[in-house]
Amino acid sequence: MADLAEVKGMIEEALPGAEVEVVDETGSGDHLRATVRAPQFAGKSRIDQHRLVRAAVQPRMDDGSIHALSIKTDVFDPGG
Amino acid sequence: MPANPELKQKVEELLGQNQVLLFMKGTPEAPQCGFSMRVVGVLEQLGVEYGAVDVLPLLDPLREVTGELADWRTFPQLYVNGHLVGGCDIVEEMFESGELAEMTAAEQPARAQAGAPQTPADPQQSPPLQIENS
Numbered sequence: 001m002a003d004l005a006e007v008k009g010m011i012e013e014a015l016p017g018a019e020v021e022v023v024d025e026t027g028s029g030d031h032l033r034a035t036v037r038a039p040q041f042a043g044k045s046r047i048d049q050h051r052l053v054r055a056a057v058q059p060r061m062d063d064g065s066i067h068a069l070s071i072k073t074d075v076f077d078p079g080g
Numbered sequence: 081m082p083a084n085p086e087l088k089q090k091v092e093e094l095l096g097q098n099q100v101l102l103f104m105k106g107t108p109e110a111p112q113c114g115f116s117m118r119v120v121g122v123l124e125q126l127g128v129e130y131g132a133v134d135v136l137p138l139l140d141p142l143r144e145v146t147g148e149l150a151d152w153r154t155f156p157q158l159y160v161n162g163h164l165v166g167g168c169d170i171v172e173e174m175f176e177s178g179e180l181a182e183m184t185a186a187e188q189p190a191r192a193q194a195g196a197p198q199t200p201a202d203p204q205q206s207p208p209l210q211i212e213n214s
Contacts, residue, residue: 046170051151070169 001029002065007057008034014056015040019076030067037076049073083144090211091145095162098131098209100184103146104156108132115168116156122175122194123158126186133209142211160184 008022011034018038025031034053041049050071060066095101100123106112108120123130135142135155143153150157150164158165160183165171172194174180181188 046174047152047164047166050166050170072169072173 002032002060004029004032007032007060007066010060011036011053011056015052017076025068025070030065031070032066032068033070033072035072035074037074039076041073041075042077046073081144083148084141087138087141087211088145088148091142091149094131094133094209094211095149095159098159099161100128100130101159102130102132102156103135103142103159104132105134105136107134112136113156118168118195119156119158119171122171122180125189125192126175126181126184127189128184128186131209133211138211 004022004024008020011020011022012018015036015038018036018040021035023033023035025033034057036049036053038049038052040052044052050073053071053073054061054069057066057069061069102108102116102119102123104111104113104116104119106116108124111117111120120132139155142155146155146157146164147153150159152164152167154167156167156171158167158171165174165180165183171180174183175194176192178188178192180186181192
């Protein structure tokens with residue numbers, strides 16, 4: 001079971017300036033959905049955007065506190 | 081654990097031979113996982129020719145291979161022109177936006193809706209590919 005605030009913090013730390021939302025999809029606390037809009041995503045393929053998010057939370061995947069993570073990414077454009 | 085070199089070579093060959101290649105749990109006719117089924121549904125709606133590899137018989141060895149080739153260990157995985165496009169989330173998102181049709185040079189269906197009822201099995205679809213355990 002993951003600490004949603006901690007997971008959100010890990011993503012924000014890896015991607016400074018990102019808008020991050022982490023929700024518990026099933027109520028079990030281990031199937032999470034992260035919606036991330038980050039300036040660092042500009043010019044990157046979707047898979048590379050997902051790799052960045054996944055890498056940020058990898059320790060919680062490795063220790064089993066997150067069983068499944070669904071990721072949705074978007075480029076954060078402060079002007080748009 | 082490093083990937084089995086023979087298996088890795090076999091996967092690289094398949095990637096070279098199939099413009100669109102799906103690594104999935106089960107087969108297109110009988111998917112064994114909801115995410116794999118959704119990616120099959122997208123490919124059927126696009127009507128592109130694709131190869132499908134059932135990863136279940138060699139799940140852990142194949143994780144090692146895709147980990148080394150594409151830094152990705154969960155299935156399904158869709159490859160186009162030898163490059164990993166993504167898993168279910170990305171495939172559905174890129175289908176709805178039309179990017180996947182563009183990438184595979186397929187015609188975008190009038191109503192691109194991931195999760196829409198699947199059309200009957202497409203005759204263009206290539207038979208499941210086998211990776212034999214050696």
